[in-house]
Amino acid sequence: MDKKKNSVVTSAAAASVAAQPLENADALIDSVETFIFDCDGVIWKGDSLIEGVPETLELLRAKGKRLVFVTNNSTKSRKQYGKKFETLGLSVNEEEIFASSFAAAAYLQSIDFPKDKKIYVIGEEGILIELELAGFSYLGGPEDGGKKIELKPGYLMEHDKDVGAVVVGFDRYFNYYKVQYGTLCVRENPGCLFLATNRDAVTHLTDAQEWAGGGSMVGALVGSTQREPLVVGKPSTFMMDYLANKFGITKSQICMVGDRLDTDILFGQNGGCKTLLVLSGVTSLSMLQNPNNSIQPDFYTNKISDFLSLKAANV
Amino acid sequence: MDKKKNSVVTSAAAASVAAQPLENADALIDSVETFIFDCDGVIWKGDSLIEGVPETLELLRAKGKRLVFVTNNSTKSRKQYGKKFETLGLSVNEEEIFASSFAAAAYLQSIDFPKDKKIYVIGEEGILIELELAGFSYLGGPEDGGKKIELKPGYLMEHDKDVGAVVVGFDRYFNYYKVQYGTLCVRENPGCLFLATNRDAVTHLTDAQEWAGGGSMVGALVGSTQREPLVVGKPSTFMMDYLANKFGITKSQICMVGDRLDTDILFGQNGGCKTLLVLSGVTSLSMLQNPNNSIQPDFYTNKISDFLSLKAANV
Numbered sequence: 001m002d003k004k005k006n007s008v009v010t011s012a013a014a015a016s017v018a019a020q021p022l023e024n025a026d027a028l029i030d031s032v033e034t035f036i037f038d039c040d041g042v043i044w045k046g047d048s049l050i051e052g053v054p055e056t057l058e059l060l061r062a063k064g065k066r067l068v069f070v071t072n073n074s075t076k077s078r079k080q081y082g083k084k085f086e087t088l089g090l091s092v093n094e095e096e097i098f099a100s101s102f103a104a105a106a107y108l109q110s111i112d113f114p115k116d117k118k119i120y121v122i123g124e125e126g127i128l129i130e131l132e133l134a135g136f137s138y139l140g141g142p143e144d145g146g147k148k149i150e151l152k153p154g155y156l157m158e159h160d161k162d163v164g165a166v167v168v169g170f171d172r173y174f175n176y177y178k179v180q181y182g183t184l185c186v187r188e189n190p191g192c193l194f195l196a197t198n199r200d201a202v203t204h205l206t207d208a209q210e211w212a213g214g215g216s217m218v219g220a221l222v223g224s225t226q227r228e229p230l231v232v233g234k235p236s237t238f239m240m241d242y243l244a245n246k247f248g249i250t251k252s253q254i255c256m257v258g259d260r261l262d263t264d265i266l267f268g269q270n271g272g273c274k275t276l277l278v279l280s281g282v283t284s285l286s287m288l289q290n291p292n293n294s295i296q297p298d299f300y301t302n303k304i305s306d307f308l309s310l311k312a313a314n315v
Numbered sequence: 316m317d318k319k320k321n322s323v324v325t326s327a328a329a330a331s332v333a334a335q336p337l338e339n340a341d342a343l344i345d346s347v348e349t350f351i352f353d354c355d356g357v358i359w360k361g362d363s364l365i366e367g368v369p370e371t372l373e374l375l376r377a378k379g380k381r382l383v384f385v386t387n388n389s390t391k392s393r394k395q396y397g398k399k400f401e402t403l404g405l406s407v408n409e410e411e412i413f414a415s416s417f418a419a420a421a422y423l424q425s426i427d428f429p430k431d432k433k434i435y436v437i438g439e440e441g442i443l444i445e446l447e448l449a450g451f452s453y454l455g456g457p458e459d460g461g462k463k464i465e466l467k468p469g470y471l472m473e474h475d476k477d478v479g480a481v482v483v484g485f486d487r488y489f490n491y492y493k494v495q496y497g498t499l500c501v502r503e504n505p506g507c508l509f510l511a512t513n514r515d516a517v518t519h520l521t522d523a524q525e526w527a528g529g530g531s532m533v534g535a536l537v538g539s540t541q542r543e544p545l546v547v548g549k550p551s552t553f554m555m556d557y558l559a560n561k562f563g564i565t566k567s568q569i570c571m572v573g574d575r576l577d578t579d580i581l582f583g584q585n586g587g588c589k590t591l592l593v594l595s596g597v598t599s600l601s602m603l604q605n606p607n608n609s610i611q612p613d614f615y616t617n618k619i620s621d622f623l624s625l626k627a628a629n630v
Contacts, residue, residue, distance in 0.1 A: 156523035215538035223534025224527035
């Protein structure tokens, strides 16, 4: 096993520096100001908390680290998403949650989107709540879920010329009315922005199967507008830029912790952050060390609670 | 005007051979076995027939030419689409109409799609009618327009494991149920095909504005499956291959007649056909001769009825 591991590490190293097992957690913790955690596979798995998570978060807080929990889920606001943490017995502040619903509102604030302009939303309640908290006016969302178009000869769908941005996220009440309304705004309102909370192919609406994700709503608008959206959720690096700007930290002081190579780790690397892969989710050690895998995090470990034991071992 | 025209032609010729004005219609007609006509801008404009069309079609028929009328509209069957011709006083046989609804069924026939497999349809009645005429079993279509998903914990959408192809076309009753059903078939049924009738960004449901087209329904499935569809309508060259195979003609014996450079003319060129641009639709002479335009048809003329006068002039 060791022999195989070493030879694979050598071969992977030809493409990029092979990931190192995390041996000195304290050194990593000391070099970092902010930890960004992916949730599923890192903090919880389905509906169960991963072992040792509360103590690990406590340790990091005690050391004065900023914690950020990131999710591409845009259907809930940060506050609503916080209830999932509460249910699992974790005490997490809503300011620590970076949901893509909030990311859309934060992006619009970051560019000083004019308050007299409106935002058309294809998506669910989370986006509306975050836009409202940020002081923006919006239309669309769940309210347009039951609307139909009448195709009488000469029929024209009127649209609001004051819409300056269309925000698209996962929407289980997606329909043609919304596609056409969003398309008209993007195509006909000069300078209208096209933002996507995420382009995830699939999402986990229920544990029983994978469900078509926000990528399908975004794909529909890309198809009709022939424009590419600005994505604010993973794997866009907007969040890293936002954190770096807001808290005046350099991105190398951020460590992205996740269980997926092609989303979380690549996301961290694209953002110029340190990266830690945990093997408590979808990626196994053999997947990491497969010669065909070219994405190598800085470090890997079994689960975040290794921060506790690896610390002890080095004291 | 002539001076400007000549200099532009010279400059365009640097990139590709500049289009020639059609001067000898007889020579073109004699060299061709089949004419493929785009409809809007060539045969009619909105609800009005373009001048001289009936006499021109009559001339071509008298000369034994095969006529094909092509439309990316998949909402109607060939028979239903034929009514538009009838309304305008044109006598066109349904076998002469190549709607993308028919193209989907013809493609499945061309690959001997197994008759014991089923086809899931995101689209309207035209696709269902053509699939039925071709002897295929389908599910989905308008019937799924009112269906909703229930997101109880543990809820799973069952899907038919016998679906071997998903066909996506324009669908004004598009919803999340259909996106998820089609996505499950493409992702989970081994070898399941993903066909698109067309990827048009916009379509003309009413004359009053442009409407989000089949490209939006297809884009949604691309977003959730991360697969690219096989497109059977324009600009795919399936139709030319189909005609060439079915009637044993070479593609250089086909002439594509259209009013759009980047769809019709490119479509004809990709298929290895002769191409004729008519200026009765969206493209003007100055657009054709603009140095930035790199798409040059073999010939251009004002309207298809020039076949009559150019013939007379050369007798």
